[in-house]
Amino acid sequence: MRWLRAFLGWDDPWRRPRPTRQQIEQDAWLGLGLVLLGVIALEALRAVAMGSAINDRVVEGYLWTLLMTVPLAVRRLMPITVMIVCSATYYVMGERLFPVAYSVVVQIALFMAIYTAWAWARHRRRLLVATGVMVLGMFGWLLQAMLTEVPDAGDSWMPASVGAAITSLGVNVAFFFGAIAWGQVSHRSARNRELLHEQTAQLRLQQEREASRALDDMRLGIARDLHDVVAHHVTAIGIQAAAARHVLDRDPAKSAGALAAIESSSREAVAEMHRMVGLLRSVSDDDGDDESWRLGLVELERWVSSNPGPPALHWRTVGEPWPVPESVQSSLYRVAQEAVANIRQHSTARRADVVLRYVRSGAQPAVELEVLDDGAPSGRQVPGKTSCGFGLQGIRERADAHGGEVEAGPRPEGGWRVRVRIPVPASPSSTGDTP
Structure with a gap:
């Protein structure tokens, strides 16, 4: 019973969202299409001997067909009501003009009404009560027909009444409970999709918070x-x-x-x-490393040369050095660490070159740090947090803090390139450690 209550959603507080405007328009077109098909199916039924009883009551036959198909135009807006209307119409129609019940479109309409109710009903307990009344009524009507109408005997050893009962019960059980089961599976699938969407949204929000942190x-x-x-x-x-x-x-x-x-x-x-x-929007705590200013270009060269990899790191200096401010040295150190961390996380590179370049040409002398690798993207897109910052965005913010610029992208010959250029005057008045 516990499994059955869980499958039927008896105690499930989730409510399926109401249909969208597009879904409502689709149902309207579906209802119109079923009306046209219902007319064709009724005429096809009249063309055979079974439909001869309809010939004297054609208008009534069309009326029952309309009553079975038109409600489906609002099937997702009022699913339980549509199921009750279609079921009651089918019962009365079977009593007054039974051959119309053999219409293929009428059978499809009843199946869709039951399926839609179980797939879209927002109040599951009301649905269970309405379905119970419908099933009891339908099978009571079927039992009455089996008791009052005795079919002609065939060639089988089985009595005709038993054979008719097995056939009728089997077809109707498969019809009604098949529609119910299919609709319930659709309802649970929609529930799981929405829960997955909510979990994805929460995960995305958590990732954004982690990125911000x-x-x-x-x-x-x-x-x-x-x-x-x-x-x-x-x-x-x-x-x-x-x-x-x-x-x-x-x-x-x-x-x-x-x-x-x-x-x-x-x-x-x-x-x-x-x-x-201008970059800083929060205050620092008192746990700062008193030796952090010492992480300069000399320490960067030492770190690159002693790094075991992978990838294998190679250090190179281009140009004649001049004094560089400690803050710029520290930022270049962090940029190099971040670039190498990105290579290890997102690339298949086996070699990376770290190039420090002193540029005196141009309007303003500058110091450039370039990190080149020979790999290809590994396909992992998880933005992992490192001890130095947060990917290219952190590199750009460090460069912006000194009025610098960043270039990052694939190399024509393969691999990836990150270049940071920071203007630094080449004057003796600049203080700081030199590489």
């Missing part, structure tokens, strides 16, 4: 880097200021040099803050 973590990492870089500059400013104060009277030249260094460090710190503060 990963970006927030990346921005917090940038904030920590900014904090450490500015703290480094402020510390240097304090040391230079103390030195300038001590030699101010004894050695004005050294004092002037210290003041110049203070000016350069303060301007660089303010410029870096202006580039990055």
